[in-house]
Structures are given as structure tokens and as C-alpha cells.
Amino acid sequence: MNFDELDQKMRVYETSADTCVLPDIYMVARLDGRGFTRLTKEVCAFERPFDAQFRDLMVRTAKALMTCGFRIVYAFTESDEISLLFDRQEQLFGRKLRKLNSVLAGEASAQFSLQLRQVATFDCRISQLPNRDRVIDYFRWRSADAARNALNAHCYWCLRKEGRDARQATQQLSGLTFGQKNELLFQRGINFNDLPAWQKQGIAVYWEGYDKQSVNPVTGEAAFAQRRRLATNFELPLKADYAEFVQRLVRD
Template sequence: MNFDDLDAKMRVFETSHDFCVLPGVYMVARLDGRGFTRLTKEVHKFEAPFDERFRDHMLAVVQHLVGADFRVVYGYTQSDEISLLFQLEADLFNRKLRKLDSILAAEASAVFSLRLGAMGCFDCRISQLPNAELVREYFRWRQEDASRNALNAHCYWTLRKEGKSASSATNALKNLSRAEKNELLFQRGVNFNDLPAWQKRGSGVYWETFEKEGFNPKTGQTMKASRRRLKVDLELPMKLEYDEFLAVRIQEATNCSG
């Protein structure tokens, strides 16, 4: 068998299960850190429950993915996860899921590992969302998850720092309502509402337009030109204001060509 025939024969086994996202469907990638609980609490011992150094590592990954040529209009991160909203008609890798999953996970892992100075790995999966409302609900879901996780984490680590074991702290929080968890913290001098927004709501990375002043040597005049840059937002709004914020990001995704 010559090489061309062998090549054609073997490539079938690589591509027979290729699935592509249909045109006109929104794509949102979610990346999760693999074994990050052990990585951050035992191996590298970041401050619990939140550490600005870890936050900045995650934001560096998001900035890379949004700033690279992946056609991403909005990146969101909370804890050890990242969500990316692509342009509606983005056609990178012909919208093949296996390519999107593998390359996004690989680049995220590489950037994070270089920042950390040790290996940190991500997995990736793509949500295929048929309309803008589901995109909004997706990002509301992740932000509400961030809020729940933040409250639980602050309660858990408050009890751990008081000397409770991992199992005792976990059992103490079982069946407590959100209000009761807030009260647990308040009795210990912590007002959950006053904690940094990035801990409770996550952080965003997106493009913003700004005016840059320049000088035209031919006319001798000062001129202004519009430029784009990445904005890191540690003060994301919540609830209805976040819906309005998301509407802008979704409109950007809808209007951009692939």
C-alpha cells in the first residue's frame, strides 16, 4: 500500500467521530482546573479561601485566551474555572469540538503552568446554546455559583481557622440556609456583603474602546483615534445589572463576523 492510500485509510479513524457546532449557534467554552484543590491547598498552599495571587494567575489565562485569535468577546473566571463566549459566527477550526476542546485546554494549561512555575492542567467542554437568552442564563448560572461557593468557602475556612477539623466544619454547615451562613460569619465579625466583589461574583475580561490622543506631523494638529484594549473587571455587577452587562457582550458576539 502506498503512502497516500495508507494516509487516507488511517485518517478515517481520527476523524470519524468529528462533531462540529452548527452555524448560528452560540458557543461557550468552560475550562476547569484538574486537581486544583490539592494543587492550591496542599502543594502550593495559597491563602484560603481566596488568594489574589491565584486570582491573578487565572486572570492571566483569561486575558491570553480572550486576546488570542480565538474570536472570544467575553471571558469570565471564578474559583478554578473559566468561561468564554465566542463570536456567534466564529469559524475557528471549522467549529470542530475536538479541536476547540483540546487547543483551549492546552493553551490555558500552558499559560497557567508558566505563571505558577509548576504543572497545572485544565479540561474543556463546549456548551452549544441556540439563543441569546440561554447565553445570559449560562453566565448568570456561573455567577450565582460563584456567590454560593464564596459564602460556603468563607464559612468553612472560618471554622477551620477556629480549630475545627475538615469533617467537623463540613458537618457544621450542613443544612444551613444562606441567611444562617451569613449570620455565622456576621457573629465572627465578617459581613459577607462587604467582601471584595471578585470573590463573590467572579471577574470578567472583555474588549473596551478608548480614545488615544496622537499628533499628526503633516498638519501639526493633535488628533484622537479609537483603539481597543482588554479590560479586566474585578467589580462585575450582579442580578439585573449583570443582565444588562451581559446583553452588551452578547450583542457584541452577535454582531461580530467570524
């Protein structure tokens, strides 16, 4: 059996489970840090419940993913996760889920590890969304998750700083309503509404156009060229206003 015959025979086992995303379906990749609780609390000892240095690491990782060869329209990051909206017509790797998941997880892990100078890994999964409304719902979902996580995290660490251990703090918060958790913070001098928006609503990274000044090579006169750059938004709007914000970025 020559190499070509062997290659054809064995490659079937490697590609038999390949699934491709259908044309015109929106794709959103969600990357999550693996073992980040230990990484952030024990290995690196970031400030709790939120740390600006960790936030900036996640933002830089998101930006790296938007410029690593994929056509990414929008990135949203909160806590230890990053969501990426692909251009609807993205065709890289033939839209094979296996390739998209593995490459993005590898890129995120490498970028974050290089910046942190510690080994860090991400997993990746892709949501296949049929229309613009479901894309908006997806990012509303992640925004709501950011708010819920922020409230829980601030309550939990308030209790921990008062001397409760992990089990006691978790038990005390179990079953409390949103309003009761807000009151728990308020009684300790913290107004949840006044906390930084990036902690409660996450952070957005997206492309924006701008005019770059240049010189006309023929006439020597000043001219402007249209360019694009990544913008970062740490003050995202809430609820319906956030849905409108995402809708403006989603392309048909």
C-alpha cells in the same frame, strides 16, 4: 499502498467522531482547573479561602485565552474556572468541538503553568447555546455559583481555623440555609455583604474601545485612532443588573 492512500484510510479513524457546532449557535467554553484543591492548598499554600495572587493568575490566563487566536467576546472567571464567550461567527477549526476543547485546555494549562512555575492543567467543555437569552442565563448561572462558593468557602475556613477538621466542618455546614450560613459568619464578625465583590461575583474581562493619540502623516496634525484593549472588572453588578451588563456584550 502509497502514503496518500494510507493517509486517507487512517484519517477516517481520527476524524470519525468529529462534531461541529452548527452555524449561528453561540459557543461558551468553560475551563476548570484539574486537581487545583491540592495545588492551591498543599503545593503552593495560597491564602484561604481566597488569595489575590491566585486571582490575578486566573485573570492573566483569561486574558491570554482572549488573545491566542480565537475571537473571544467575554471572559468570566471565578474560583478555578474560566468561561469564554466566542464571537457568534467564529469559524476557527471549522467549529470542531474536539479541536476547540483540546486547544483551549492546552493554552490555559500552558499559560497558567508558566506564570505559576508549577505544572497545572485545565479541562474544557463547550456549551452550545441557541440564543442570547441562554447566553445571559449561562453567565447568571456562573455568577450565582460564585456567590454560593464564596459563602461556603468562608464558612468552611472559619470553622477550620477554629479547630474543626475537614469532616467536622463539612458536616456542620451540611443542610444549612443561605441565611444560616450568613449568620454563622456574622457571629464571627464577618458580614458577607461587605466582602470583596470579586470573591462573591467573579471577575469579568472584555474588550473596550478607546482613542489612541497619533499624528496625521500628511498634515502632521494631532489625530486620534480607534483602538481596543482588554478591560477587567472586579466590581460586577448583581442579578438583573449583571444580566444587563452581559447583554450589552453579547453580539448578534
